[in-house]
Amino acid sequence: MKKLVYYVSDDFLDEFKTNFNSNYLPLYLDGDKEKIKEIFSNPENVIESSIEFDYADLFLESEDPDANKKNMKIIWESLKHLSISEASNEKLWIALENTFYLDYHLDQLKLISGKTREASVISRTIFNRGNKRSLMINNIASLWWIAYYTINPEAEDPFYLTNRFMEGTYRGNAIAYFSSNLVSNKNIVLGTLEAIYELIDEGKMIENRYSYSSANKLLNLTGGVVILDLLSKDEIKKIVKDNLLKMENVETVSEKTI
Incomplete structure (x- = not known):
């Protein structure tokens, strides 16, 4: 209509x-x-x-x-x-x-x-x-x-990351993550989310708002060394996946089970 x-x-x-x-x-x-x-x-x-x-x-x-x-x-x-x-x-x-x-x-x-x-x-x-x-x-x-x-129009399922993000307490996660001024480049967002969900699916991290806010902090620190807007989605993903578990407040599976 x-x-x-x-x-x-x-x-x-x-x-x-x-x-x-x-x-x-x-x-x-x-x-x-x-x-x-x-x-x-x-x-x-x-x-x-x-x-x-x-x-x-x-x-x-x-x-x-x-x-x-x-x-x-x-x-x-x-x-x-x-x-x-x-x-x-x-x-x-x-x-x-x-x-x-x-x-x-x-x-x-x-x-x-x-x-x-x-x-x-x-x-x-x-x-x-x-x-x-x-x-x-x-x-x-x-x-x-x-x-x-x-939404990733180049993915086999363009709505995969969208639907994944909308699961659970998406409101709090959205405020924690998307309110950051860092989040304006889609390569940064898509690479970050892919890294977060791979860490979760590999049984290494518990999803909560710190998964997202700490990824922002990590990339802010990285932004002092490299220009993030010049990086590809896969380069962003590698940075987040290799370093996110080291960030304060990120809850790893080993911490959860102790």
Whole structure:
């Protein structure tokens, strides 16, 4: 179904973020879909762009444990023509998650529990953690960006690394890994992920957020000696695979079994 991508207006975005805790947060905590729809149907708040996309409903994680893998493919296939500038724009993602994908957004918020629920609802609905980190926290933007970084069109299965990354606690791993300024070159990402998953599959490392954040630290150190952007995917992979187990906080299998 062909639709036009929405943006929120500059004036509304400023008001929405400034007054979010007092005026809007209760609506998201309570899942007040109709009130949110009313706010985001106001043409002064939401503007149609000239960008077309093929809209499809997203699956709800509360009903389908594989929803996020499926949704990542839906979001990517429908919006992969976005430019990097467009896909980095908070006005687009705030509009999309509160219009076309509101059911999914509210379902994701409903699944959050514990003492940090309020803070998590805020950070998933407005950008309040810096742009790059917020893109990896936002319920819709994170799906697009994970796909962008991890799909390898040259692989036999282009979505292998993507699906592998989406297993388990992918949200925490995405924030730990993709929020780094180092992560901008696809050769770096693909080489790093291939190394991480080979170490896991060879029974040498336990996967957790330190698998990813420590790989970033390792490459940052390496970047002081060589220009990482000039290295191939396989060269990045070798550096990570040969050295990651030596990094602090990386949990090896031998450590886990002692």
